[in-house]
Amino acid sequence: MKNKDREQLEKYRKAIEKRLKPSRYEHSVGVAYTAGALAMRWETDMVKAMTAGFLHDWAKSLDEKEQEKLCRKYLPELPEEIYRSPSVLHAPLGAYLVQKDLEITDEEILSTIRFHTTGTPGMTVPEMILFTADYIEPCREGLEGLERLRRLAFVDLEAAVREILGLTLAYLERSGRPIDTETRRAYEYYSARA
Numbered sequence: 001m002k003n004k005d006r007e008q009l010e011k012y013r014k015a016i017e018k019r020l021k022p023s024r025y026e027h028s029v030g031v032a033y034t035a036g037a038l039a040m041r042w043e044t045d046m047v048k049a050m051t052a053g054f055l056h057d058w059a060k061s062l063d064e065k066e067q068e069k070l071c072r073k074y075l076p077e078l079p080e081e082i083y084r085s086p087s088v089l090h091a092p093l094g095a096y097l098v099q100k101d102l103e104i105t106d107e108e109i110l111s112t113i114r115f116h117t118t119g120t121p122g123m124t125v126p127e128m129i130l131f132t133a134d135y136i137e138p139c140r141e142g143l144e145g146l147e148r149l150r151r152l153a154f155v156d157l158e159a160a161v162r163e164i165l166g167l168t169l170a171y172l173e174r175s176g177r178p179i180d181t182e183t184r185r186a187y188e189y190y191s192a193r194a
Contacts, residue, residue, distance in 0.1 A: 005047045012054040015102070019061050023139075028057055030137030031130070038129045041154050045108075045126070052112040052130045055102070059094035067093050085180040091117040119165055119186035128161050135164045143167070162190040 009032075016028050032053030039049035059067055067089040071078055074096055082088065095114040098104045112130040115123065119131050135143065136150045144167050153160040165187040172179045 001047065009047065009050055009054065012051055012102070016054055016058070020057065021061075024057055024060055027137065027139050028054055030139045031056060031133045034133035034137040035129050038133055038153060038157070039126070042125050042129060042157055044129065048106065048109050049112075049126060049129050049133075051104070052109045052116075052126070053133055055098045055104070055109075056094060056113050056116045056130060056134060057090060058098050058101070058113070059090040062090070062093075064089065070097075079181070081181055084178040087177075088117045088180050088183075091115065115182075118180050118182040119161065119190075120182055121185050121189035123161065123186070125157070128157050132157065132160050132164060136160075144171075158190065158193070162187070162194060165190060 013029065013032070017025050020028060032050045035049040035053035036046045039046040059070075062070070064086040068083060068086060071083075071089050071093050075092055078092060082092075092114050095110045098113060099110060104110065108124070108126050111124070112127045115127050116130045116134050120127070123131065132149075132153045136146065136153055140146060145163065149160055149163060152163070165183065168183060169179060169187055171177075172183075
């Protein structure tokens with residue numbers, strides 16, 4: 001890794017340390033390093049993967065009402081049904097805010113942030129990496145199938161994505177929480193490819 005890349009990543013790490021509460025900061029660091037390891041394994045850009053990992057929860061510092069307000073103001077293209085699943089708003093809002101606040105314009109980084117909670121049909125390898133890293137990072141515990149998924153992600157990334165989507169849908173259904181349409185579409189897409 002080049003010195004300028006190290007310096008840039010350190011800048012993003014410091015920015016999220018200031019922005020996020022300590023537990024969310026630790027999660028973001030875990031996601032960044034997990035994404036970096038997965039990027040090396042799946043031969044894609046490690047610096048971009050780590051950048052997205054550090055910044056993926058940029059909008060999580062805002063409460064859900066503020067997230068909704070900003071989404072309605074700056075992201076009018078979002079479908080109305082997304083507001084029934086407020087826990088996913090931080091992803092598209094985060095992509096918008098890192099572009100605005102940090103002047104990140106790399107669409108690959110922005111799209112990985114945008115889809116890190118819901119997934120989407122036909123994800124790119126970087127999108128699958130961040131989606132998976134968010135679920136399996138070292139600070140996570142108590143999630144169904146976690147240890148097996150940590151191994152699977154390095155053997156068959158798409159299978160890990162499919163299983164994470166399935167586990168997420170099952171959890172949301174059991175808990176009676178709203179299910180975002182994009183999550184369901186992503187699960188159907190990856191299930192059909194199994």
